[in-house]
Amino acid sequence: MRGECMIKAVIFDMDGTLIDSERIAIIAWNRSAKRFGFEIPLEMLHGFIGMTRDACMGTLTEHVGSERIANEMFEDHKVIEDELYSTMLDLKPGAREVVENLHARGLKLAVATSTRTIQAHEKFDRFGLTPYFDVFTCGDELNRSKPEPDIFLLAASRLGVDPASCVVVEDSFNGIRSAYAAGLYTVMVPDQLPPTEEILALVDKKCDSLTELQAQLPELLAVCGD
Numbered sequence: 001m002r003g004e005c006m007i008k009a010v011i012f013d014m015d016g017t018l019i020d021s022e023r024i025a026i027i028a029w030n031r032s033a034k035r036f037g038f039e040i041p042l043e044m045l046h047g048f049i050g051m052t053r054d055a056c057m058g059t060l061t062e063h064v065g066s067e068r069i070a071n072e073m074f075e076d077h078k079v080i081e082d083e084l085y086s087t088m089l090d091l092k093p094g095a096r097e098v099v100e101n102l103h104a105r106g107l108k109l110a111v112a113t114s115t116r117t118i119q120a121h122e123k124f125d126r127f128g129l130t131p132y133f134d135v136f137t138c139g140d141e142l143n144r145s146k147p148e149p150d151i152f153l154l155a156a157s158r159l160g161v162d163p164a165s166c167v168v169v170e171d172s173f174n175g176i177r178s179a180y181a182a183g184l185y186t187v188m189v190p191d192q193l194p195p196t197e198e199i200l201a202l203v204d205k206k207c208d209s210l211t212e213l214q215a216q217l218p219e220l221l222a223v224c225g226d
Contacts, residue, residue, distance in 0.1 A: 163184050173199050
């Protein structure tokens with residue numbers, strides 16, 4: 001836990017935080033792996049959460065023993081994902097409400113996602129959330145993925161706000177590591193995994209859902225000097 005802050009902006013992760021897509025990604029990975037004659041341990045798939053394609057490829061290549069197969073499998077799992085999105089993709093409970101509340105309070109809002117720019121905008125456009133956000137910072141714009149701090153530092157810079165005046169809302173371990181390294185106030189809303197002791201030590205506030213975060217916004221912003 002760090003000291004008091006003056007919050008001027010909130011930066012959201014996308015997948016698993018605002019949009020309920022990580023469970024779909026795991027289904028897609030498992031179906032693709034089966035097509036190629038492999039099994040991917042769930043622990044490895046959890047390790048991919050919050051990371052770009054390039055950051056995942058080394059681990060996947062080592063697991064399947066071929067860079068070519070790893071690339072083909074990655075592309076195949078994205079095709080499966082897109083098919084599943086048509087019927088399964090939805091917002092996380094409370095996502096719209098918390099975004100609308102923060103926007104109404106006049107706070108600057110940003111998205112910082114490891115997903116590529118085109119896909120990120122497609123998801124937000126689908127749910128009508130794009131107009132609420134001042135800035136989108138996406139995985140294909142950076143050389144270094146979460147857990148490095150680059151994506152949150154770039155988002156804060158684009159907002160014109162000091163990182164210490166930003167709250168980050170994240171679900172993933174890599175996202176929390178990234179936000180903490182960037183010096184932002186970290187709020188974790190777990191999705192696929194509960195936080196470990198290591199992650200809890202990096203978290204300023206933990207909420208079990210966005211609905212809980214919504215209820216605690218007045219308290220959170222008061223503590224942070226709103």
